[in-house]
Amino acid sequence: MSLFALIRSDYRRFVALGARRPLKTIFFYQGLWATFIYRVSNHLYYRTPFAPLRKLARFLCQVARKGIEILTGISLPPECEIGEGLYIGHFGTIIISSMTVIGKNCNLSQGVTLGVSGRGDQRGAPIIGNRVYIAANAVVAGKITIGNDVVIGACTVVTTSVPDRAVVVGNPAQIKSFRGSFGHIAYDGMEKDPERLASLTLSDPQNTDSPGVTQPGSPMLMEDQN
Numbered sequence: 563m564s565l566f567a568l569i570r571s572d573y574r575r576f577v578a579l580g581a582r583r584p585l586k587t588i589f590f591y592q593g594l595w596a597t598f599i600y601r602v603s604n605h606l607y608y609r610t611p612f613a614p615l616r617k618l619a620r621f622l623c624q625v626a627r628k629g630i631e632i633l634t635g636i637s638l639p640p641e642c643e644i645g646e647g648l649y650i651g652h653f654g655t656i657i658i659s660s661m662t663v664i665g666k667n668c669n670l671s672q673g674v675t676l677g678v679s680g681r682g683d684q685r686g687a688p689i690i691g692n693r694v695y696i697a698a699n700a701v702v703a704g705k706i707t708i709g710n711d712v713v714i715g716a717c718t719v720v721t722t723s724v725p726d727r728a729v730v731v732g733n734p735a736q737i738k739s740f741r742g743s744f745g746h747i748a749y750d751g752m753e754k755d756p757e758r759l760a761s762l763t764l765s766d767p768q769n770t771d772s773p774g775v776t777q778p779g780s781p782m783l784m785e786d787q788n
């Protein structure tokens with residue numbers, strides 16, 4: 563995806579969630595400023611040719627990251643990998659480790675930490691799936707995998723992997739249901755996105771005892787995929 567398309571995909575998430583005035587959206591949503599700086603920095607960080615130029619670009623990326631962190635409280639390192647359509651609706655205290663991977667069309671609320679944890683071989687940062695909704699003040703840490711369409715409730719602490727479509731809450735996190743993030747995540751073309759549609763079909767809350775679906779209330783059983 564081109565840099566322009568990625569920047570547009572972040573902006574379009576605001577439109578999908580109801581923003582109608584382009585100038586207001588651009589000037590009043592600091593989450594958009596943070597994703598914009600991240601997109602440009604990530605592009606320069608990995609694509610600047612020639613070693614000396616790359617060194618300068620990387621230095622400037624880190625300066626830009628620190629500037630936006632001071633301004634918005636949102637820290638998105640240029641090194642980390644984030645899919646199209648990241649939505650950050652509010653100010654601050656969002657800390658993402660440079661080792662984190664985030665999928666497409668995810669939402670991060672204020673106070674979210676996606677960070678490094680664990681010991682020895684198990685030390686690392688999370689891999690977050692597509693269409694994941696992470697509510698306010700949640701902490702997701704360690705070398706774990708968060709499945710597609712997962713909801714992580716407010717103030718939840720997640721240190722083990724979470725299967726697709728699970729709604730997890732509490733500290734330590736517990737699976738409450740498999741209703742998924744469908745009511746929380748909106749993006750362009752979602753009605754026709756085959757991956758989302760397939761997941762939606764599987765997410766019937768009446769059908770949580772179907773094969774392959776972990777029962778709500780059980781520990782989070784999915785094996786780490788790292």
Ligand SMILES: CC(C)(COP(=O)(O)OP(=O)(O)OC[C@H]1O[C@@H](n2cnc3c(N)ncnc32)[C@H](O)[C@@H]1OP(=O)(O)O)[C@@H](O)C(=O)NCCC(=O)NCCS
Binds near residue numbers: 698729730
């Ligand atoms: C997780 C969440 C998204 C709700 O998801 P949901 O699938 O609709 O879940 P429900 O509201 O049906 O709650 C299911 C159960 O989890 C519990 N629960 C929900 N959120 C919880 C939380 N953050 N912590 C602990 N328990 C929670 C409910 O009390 C309920 O318990 P019960 O089954 O014993 O009655 C929501 O509770 C949440 O965390 N919202 C915060 C969103 C936010 O940060 N908004 C700010 C954006 S700016």
